[in-house]
Amino acid sequence: MNSQITFTDCTSWNNNKGWDQGTHNIYNMNAMYKHIRSLAYSNNHGINFVGPGTAGYSGTVTFYLIDSIIRDNCVQGSNVYGSPRKLYFVHNVYDNNGAGTCGSTFNVGNIGLNPDGVTDGGHIEDYLYNNIFYKPATMSNLQQKFWSFTATDYSLESDYNSWV
16 A cells, blocks of 8 residues: 555556556555556556545555557557546557457547546646657547546646657
């Protein structure tokens, strides 16, 4: 519950959820999860992160995704949900995620930052820097799917990203 866990040079492929760190409903959780130079491909969901849970849960989980490649995941590249949390996505490449070839009816493309204003009352900070997001091959024109639900205490900083 109060740990630092680092995944370095790890690969996940051909799973439902390639990686899914964190946990719901833990009081006083102050953990840190790091993915450095990870590769997640051909999963339903690539690299996902979940905070402690709904309103009233104390502590903060901090997530890092650095220098990683997330590609060809059927439903989405990353889904980030639960609060309170801090999230840092830096120097990553997302390519052809959310193509929907696994029969998913809810296709969110590359990345979903998913704070839910109904259940997430904790502070949420998301930072996206120097990432490359290539659209799924099945998307037409210049569309790129990125979504975020509402939250009561949410901040998002995004700079020097490339949306291709």
